[in-house]
Amino acid sequence: MTLPDGTWTPDRLAPVIKAYDVRGVVPDQWDASLARALGAAAVEALGVRLEDGGPGALVIGQDMRPSGEELVVAFAEGVTSRGCDVIRIGLSSTDGLYFASGALGLPGAMFTASHNPARYNGIKLCRANAAPVGEDSGLRQIRDLVLSGLPPAVADPGSVTHRDMLRPYAEYLRDLVDLRGGRPLRVVVDAGNGMAGLTVPAVLETAAGLDPLPLEVIPLYFELDGTFPHHEANPIEPENLRDLQEAVVREGADLGLAFDGDADRCFVVDERGRAVTPSAITALIAARELAREPGATIIHNCITSRTVPEVIAESGGVAVRTRVGHSFIKARMAETGAVFGGEHSGHFYFADFWRADSGMLAALHVLAALGQAPQGTALSQLLAPYDRYVASGEINSEVADVGAATAKVRSAYGDRAGIEIDDLDGLTVSAPAWWFNLRPSNTEPLLRLNVEAVDAGTMEAVRDEVLALVRGGAG
Numbered sequence: 257m258t259l260p261d262g263t264w265t266p267d268r269l270a271p272v273i274k275a276y277d278v279r280g281v282v283p284d285q286w287d288a289s290l291a292r293a294l295g296a297a298a299v300e301a302l303g304v305r306l307e308d309g310g311p312g313a314l315v316i317g318q319d320m321r322p323s324g325e326e327l328v329v330a331f332a333e334g335v336t337s338r339g340c341d342v343i344r345i346g347l348s349s350t351d352g353l354y355f356a357s358g359a360l361g362l363p364g365a366m367f368t369a370s371h372n373p374a375r376y377n378g379i380k381l382c383r384a385n386a387a388p389v390g391e392d393s394g395l396r397q398i399r400d401l402v403l404s405g406l407p408p409a410v411a412d413p414g415s416v417t418h419r420d421m422l423r424p425y426a427e428y429l430r431d432l433v434d435l436r437g438g439r440p441l442r443v444v445v446d447a448g449n450g451m452a453g454l455t456v457p458a459v460l461e462t463a464a465g466l467d468p469l470p471l472e473v474i475p476l477y478f479e480l481d482g483t484f485p486h487h488e489a490n491p492i493e494p495e496n497l498r499d500l501q502e503a504v505v506r507e508g509a510d511l512g513l514a515f516d517g518d519a520d521r522c523f524v525v526d527e528r529g530r531a532v533t534p535s536a537i538t539a540l541i542a543a544r545e546l547a548r549e550p551g552a553t554i555i556h557n558c559i560t561s562r563t564v565p566e567v568i569a570e571s572g573g574v575a576v577r578t579r580v581g582h583s584f585i586k587a588r589m590a591e592t593g594a595v596f597g598g599e600h601s602g603h604f605y606f607a608d609f610w611r612a613d614s615g616m617l618a619a620l621h622v623l624a625a626l627g628q629a630p631q632g633t634a635l636s637q638l639l640a641p642y643d644r645y646v647a648s649g650e651i652n653s654e655v656a657d658v659g660a661a662t663a664k665v666r667s668a669y670g671d672r673a674g675i676e677i678d679d680l681d682g683l684t685v686s687a688p689a690w691w692f693n694l695r696p697s698n699t700e701p702l703l704r705l706n707v708e709a710v711d712a713g714t715m716e717a718v719r720d721e722v723l724a725l726v727r728g729g730a731g
Contacts, residue, residue, distance in 0.1 A: 279378030295334025317348030438627020448489030538598025
């Protein structure tokens with residue numbers, strides 16, 4: 257087998273090999289030839305080969321996108337060309353791939369473009385035990401290997417085998433969060449035609465051969481369809497939650513769950529059809545984890561609500577603030593021994609899940625908390641203690657000079673009394689009654705603003721002042 261040599265240039269790879277993953281439009285930006293090269297390069301960069309002290313095999317999962325099969329086959333050819341074996345687990349959520357990586361002790365590759373439209377695909381790579389792979393931990397080396405040209409295939413290639421990991425995945429999650437003793441709940445689930453259409457029936461129902469739980473699942477868009485015929489599988493956008501919100505109210509359900517395309521993120525809707533902030537879910541799970549492990553450390557990023565560190569402190573835990581992004585969260589969890597981490601974007605990380613993120617595990621925590629609450633307790637009541645402030649949500653502004661716009665905001669607030677400024681992730685400005693974070697996009701000339709305050713009037717005043725500074729100086 258001949259791998260491509262010299263066909264990929266830095267300009268062609270730059271939009272595809274990103275800080276945390278591989279992602280782009282197929283076939284316009286990448287195709288099977290690059291997937292094949294990436295498979296071979298991953299073997300070298302991740303130390304997969306037995307002779308390099310590695311496990312000698314790599315596990316691959318894929319979501320339901322139409323381009324996935326061709327890309328997976330090519331990537332597997334690249335891996336086996338370097339003398340390593342491939343274990344294919346077939347259709348999987350991203351957390352299903354992380355489970356396989358942890359359970360089998362193997363590095364992994366998940367073919368998905370998460371919430372992106374149908375024409376995209378990508379690869380999320382991990383080392384054994386779901387350890388993250390980012391730009392500084394393997395992706396840069398993979399890119400350089402592809403650019404420099406890969407050596408010829410070895411004389412004794414590896415093999416490809418298939419293994420079903422869906423039932424073990426479901427069993428593992430159910431063992432972590434036991435729902436069997438809870439009161440019966442009705443839950444509407446919007447899978448968005450993504451991988452939750454496979455994992456929800458396995459974990460919450462009996463499709464994997466497990467015993468019934470005290471749940472009635474009302475499905476929305478469970479058919480696996482990578483063209484996303486109903487709406488984008490991106491629940492962070494309010495318009496993609498509308499069908500779920502309407503269904504929860506119409507069905508008289510206790511709650512609703514929405515997953516993104518690869519089902520590693522979960523968003524929650526309460527019994528009134530109102531979206532629950534991921535910060536409230538982070539606080540709820542943090543309190544549950546601290547009840548199980550008193551005094552433990554919990555990670556949260558710099559855009560989660562002030563509620564999160566307050567609840568952690570009130571529950572006797574240690575709150576550690578970090579930058580946005582899974583690689584930072586996972587690294588800080590490893591450094592601090594944290595049991596849990598949460599992000600504003602709906603990613604939730606668990607020490608007992610190899611510090612990986614799992615939307616399904618977060619959903620199980622919410623279901624368990626509500627199921628264990630006294631009869632008649634609504635989700636909105638359960639979450640009321642975690643809903644303390646008013647937030648703007650993320651507001652994007654296109655600016656010509658990100659640095660100049662940020663400096664203008666810093667200058668406007670720098671000399672005011674009672675103001676604290678830090679640069680952990682972008683610019684965070686804090687006062688007793690409010691705070692805001694202004695951070696640049698990694699890929700576009702955008703500034704992202706998040707504001708939180710004690711009441712709506714204060715939030716709106718701060719929001720409008722910052723936006724006037726940012727957009728007035730955009731030039």
